Amino acid sequence: MKRLSLGVAILVFAGTALAQRVSDLNGNHVQLHPTNENAQNDNEPGWAKSGGSSTQNLTDHGGAVIPNAKVVSIFWGPTWSNSQNSDNGVAADLTNFFGQFGTSPEYNTITEYRVNQHDLGRIAWYDATTPPTNVTDSILQGEVVKYLSTHSYDGSTIYEVFLPGTSYSSYGSSTSCGGPHLTYCAYHGNFNYNGTDIKYASIPYASCGGCQAAGFNLAQNLEHFACHETREAVTDADGTAWYDRRGNEADDKCAWSPAPFIGTGGFGYQWEWSNTARGCIKTR
Numbered sequence: 001m002k003r004l005s006l007g008v009a010i011l012v013f014a015g016t017a018l019a020q021r022v023s024d025l026n027g028n029h030v031q032l033h034p035t036n037e038n039a040q041n042d043n044e045p046g047w048a049k050s051g052g053s054s055t056q057n058l059t060d061h062g063g064a065v066i067p068n069a070k071v072v073s074i075f076w077g078p079t080w081s082n083s084q085n086s087d088n089g090v091a092a093d094l095t096n097f098f099g100q101f102g103t104s105p106e107y108n109t110i111t112e113y114r115v116n117q118h119d120l121g122r123i124a125w126y127d128a129t130t131p132p133t134n135v136t137d138s139i140l141q142g143e144v145v146k147y148l149s150t151h152s153y154d155g156s157t158i159y160e161v162f163l164p165g166t167s168y169s170s171y172g173s174s175t176s177c178g179g180p181h182l183t184y185c186a187y188h189g190n191f192n193y194n195g196t197d198i199k200y201a202s203i204p205y206a207s208c209g210g211c212q213a214a215g216f217n218l219a220q221n222l223e224h225f226a227c228h229e230t231r232e233a234v235t236d237a238d239g240t241a242w243y244d245r246r247g248n249e250a251d252d253k254c255a256w257s258p259a260p261f262i263g264t265g266g267f268g269y270q271w272e273w274s275n276t277a278r279g280c281i282k283t284r
Contacts, residue, residue, distance in 0.1 A: 029239030030137065030171060030189035031249060033228055035182060035210030039256040056244050057275040058253075060114070063240025066199070068118040070157040071098050071230060074125050074147055077164030081126040086218075087164065093219040094162065095124045097226065097267045104264045105283030106227065109272035110250060113235040113242050120230070125151075131167045134179070137202070140169065141191055144200050153196050158188070158233045160201040160226060169204040177208035185211035186225040188233045199237050201229040213260040213268065220268030224260045227251075227269045248273075254280035 073094060079087035101107050102120035111117060125147055132139065144159045163169060168178035175181045188201040206212055206221035213224060228251040235242045236249045243249050254271035258280055263269045271280035 028189065028191055030187055031232065031239075031252075032171065032174065032184035033186045033225060034255060035185055035208075036213075036256045037210050038183065055278055056246075057278060058113070058242045058244050058248075058250060058273065060242055061240055064197075064237040065114045065241050066156050066158070066234045066237050067115050068156055069102065069115070069120060069230070069234045070118075070123070070154060071120045072123045072125060072147065072151075072157055072159050073098060074127065074143060074159060074161045076127045076129070076131050076143055076161055077166065078128045078130060079164050079166075080162070081128050090219045090222065091124065091126075091162070093267075094222060094226065095122050097219075097223045097265070098122060100265055101227070101230070101267075106263050106269045106272070107231070108284045109274060109281055110231050110235050111284070112274065112276055113250065115234050131163060133167055134175075135163055135167050135169050135202070135204075137169075137171050137189075140202050141193075141198075141200065144198060145193055148193075148198075153198070155197065158199045158201060158230060160203055160229065162222065163202070163204045165205040165207050167204070169202045171202075176202075176204035177206060177211050178204070182208060182210055186229055188229040190238050197238065199233050201226075201233060203229065213256075216260065216262070216268050220262060223268035224270055228255065231272065 075091045079085040080091045082088055098120045099122040102118045108117050140161055143161055147159065169176040170179055171187065173181055174183035176184055186203045190197055190199050203222060203225050206218060212221050232249045232251050250273050251270060253273040258271045260268060260270045261282065263282065271282055274281045
């Protein structure tokens with residue numbers, strides 16, 4: 001996962017450029033989940049490498065984690081709420097995923113990082129308006145703010161926006177599936193709005209091979225990314241908590257290898273780095 005800036009930035013490299021860590025002057029951060037090609041390409045600079053490529057553990061830098069997290073799923077686009085469209089069933093599956101994820105053995109893997117197993121909830125919000133084809137980061141943040149205009153802010157909540165197949169996500173010149181410069185599959189970050197620190201994630205449609213795991217259906221591919229982004233937002237909410245000297249967060253070190261798997265409840269997950277085990281684990 002590539003760490004990027006939101007605004008003026010200073011680049012800091014540690015050791016070989018396996019991950020690029022960039023922070024802006026406001027402390028905001030965004031981290032991109034690489035495609036399976038980027039994760040496996042050792043010649044691609046700036047990306048976390050998969051499979052726990054370094055045995056170096058994560059360091060606690062003392063920043064914010066989310067001990068008792070919640071998730072709000074924002075399904076943006078008319079297909080998610082249309083009972084005649086298959087996306088409606090995918091949205092229901094994702095809501096069920098979050099309903100059990102926080103108390104699952106797959107989530108219990110991160111309890112060594114100052115967080116607890118906790119019911120993430122089943123809160124789903126459907127916005128039937130049609131998003132633009134290119135959903136930039138500022139547009140995505142606007143969708144989160146739109147939700148908050150009619151709902152109370154909660155500092156322990158991660159607001160995760162799911163995009164339809166007619167849209168793609170972009171961050172600078174990098175894009176998700178469907179965009180002109182496929183670089184990443186999803187991302188999480190934080191931004192300040194009216195003095196509040198909002199944690200959010202962009203989870204675009206997994207419509208290309210670079211963002212699909214062997215044997216997974218669409219819902220499981222999206223659950224895989226939701227697993228990754230949620231656990232990283234919990235353990236490194238503002239980019240100041242748990243990461244290694246190369247900038248890798250907990251899920252980065254196991255991205256794509258070992259291969260994502262179908263686990264508890266038949267949902268899609270990925271392996272998680274454990275400092276205790278000094279390697280990638282499925283469950284605890």
